Amino acid sequence: GQNIDQPTEMTATEGAIVQINCTYQTSGFNGLFWYQQHAGEAPTFLSYNVLDGLEEKGRFSSFLSRSKGYSYLLLKELQMKDSASYLCAVRGSGTYKYIFGTGTRLKVLA
Amino acid sequence: DAGITQSPRYKITETGRQVTLMCHQTWSHSYMFWYRQDLGHGLRLIYYSAAADITDKGEVPDGYVVSRSKTENFPLTLESATRSQTSVYFCATSVTSASSYEQYFGPGTRLTVT
Numbered sequence: 001g002q003n004i005d006q007p008t009e010m011t012a013t014e015g016a017i018v019q020i021n022c023t024y025q026t027s028g029f030n031g032l033f034w035y036q037q038h039a040g041e042a043p044t045f046l047s048y049n050v051l052d053g054l055e056e057k058g059r060f061s062s063f064l065s066r067s068k069g070y071s072y073l074l075l076k077e078l079q080m081k082d083s084a085s086y087l088c089a090v091r092g093s094g095t096y097k098y099i100f101g102t103g104t105r106l107k108v109l110a
Numbered sequence: 111d112a113g114i115t116q117s118p119r120y121k122i123t124e125t126g127r128q129v130t131l132m133c134h135q136t137w138s139h140s141y142m143f144w145y146r147q148d149l150g151h152g153l154r155l156i157y158y159s160a161a162a163d164i165t166d167k168g169e170v171p172d173g174y175v176v177s178r179s180k181t182e183n184f185p186l187t188l189e190s191a192t193r194s195q196t197s198v199y200f201c202a203t204s205v206t207s208a209s210s211y212e213q214y215f216g217p218g219t220r221l222t223v224t
Binding site for chain 2: 030031033035041042043044045048087089091096097098099100101102103
């Protein structure tokens with residue numbers, strides 16, 4: 001079967017660093033995505049990994065290990081506006097179907 | 111530039127009624143998707159379309175019908191609404207460049223079936 005696992009909820013302090021993990025088991029792999037979704041809003045794209053390694057984009061970085069079926073999203077210098085849900089998604093090979101995890105709700109405390 | 115719009119934003123309907131959710135994009139992206147988002151399930155793919163007149167089922171297609179006669183529109187119809195179809199529905203588009211396949215989401219339609 002196909003499955004994506006993420007922690008349900010995390011809490012961190014403003015200015016800190018937080019790592020959100022995602023493990024996946026899917027039939028084929030053609031890229032892993034991270035999206036941010038504020039409450040009551042639509043998801044917005046954060047990052048894309050298709051090869052092993054780290055992709056950095058400002059305060060956000062995403063890591064992928066295809067052999068381990070594992071990714072993480074690293075958020076540095078946390079700000080209050082980073083309080084949101086973070087969705088991990090995988091695109092299967094030879095398809096435009098995306099499988100989403102249930103999301104990790106991050107609370108940033110002052 | 112409106113990008114991707116959905117209408118209505120909120121809808122209350124009764125069990126058994128037919129309801130259509132509209133999705134419109136101004137980017138001419140090839141791919142369009144319909145998802146539903148429920149607590150505990152995350153985003154689940156209902157249907158997607160690779161181009162005009164080409165559609166395919168996703169994870170949870172039962173009870174839904176789609177069409178795509180024009181590239182910019184991708185309506186989703188609930189033929190006979192049930193309470194289990196109460197959800198937030200998101201439409202999304204995607205480009206087909208080789209560098210990324212990120213999706214762009216519309217603002218969502220909150221549907222309540224009573």
